[in-house]
Amino acid sequence: MIISYLQDDGDAERVTTDDLSALEAAAIEEALGGTPWRAIEDRLRAQDPTAMRAVIWAARRRSQPDLAFSTFDLPQWRRRLSARIERFEIDEVLTNIMAEALAKNEDSAIDAMIPHLRRLAHDKADVDAALDDLGKGHLVPGRQDSAP
Template identity: 70%
Template structure:
């Protein structure tokens, strides 16, 4: 996941959860009341402000080691803060969908998930590229011709 915060001056701060250390991830879990990492990821996908704030906080502590979570705020979070999935997560979702689609011989599960993946993706082109890689590029082309 990539958590993005647009500063009041217009600069953008981005933190990828892939770049967090194990200690930083554990600190996030602890700051969120011992929430397991898998649940933190689910909360990020749901745009939970506490989870997004916790990721930014962990990254900011690299520069400000004494920064306490309870004191860290993100003004204007509703319009300035968001979490988006990265290519590796898109690949994982498509791999799971491919297994289901191959079992049923249908593309409908993948086709139904594409709008959701595009909305959550940090870079929408990653969704199309991942679909092409798994051999379902015809679904991307069908969507493009409809729009």
């Protein structure tokens, strides 16, 4: 998951949860009242501002070790803060849905998830690429076969 915060100068500060250390993840869990990491990931997908703030806070503590979560703030978070999924997360979702769809011999579950994945994707082209990799490129809007 990539957490982005748009700075005053227009540059985006981006932190991927994949680059967090185990200690940083534990500090985020503790800052969020002992919330387990799996629940934090769910909160990030739901665009929870406190969870997103905690990830940015953990990354900034690398250069500011004394930075306290209780006073750490991200002004104008509604317009500047977002969480987006990465390609490997899209692959995981589609692989899980694919297994269920194959068991039922239908594409409807995958097709229903595509708009949601596009909204959450950091790079929307990753959704099409993941569908192609699964042999489901025909589900890409405007495309008839699985060829890229």
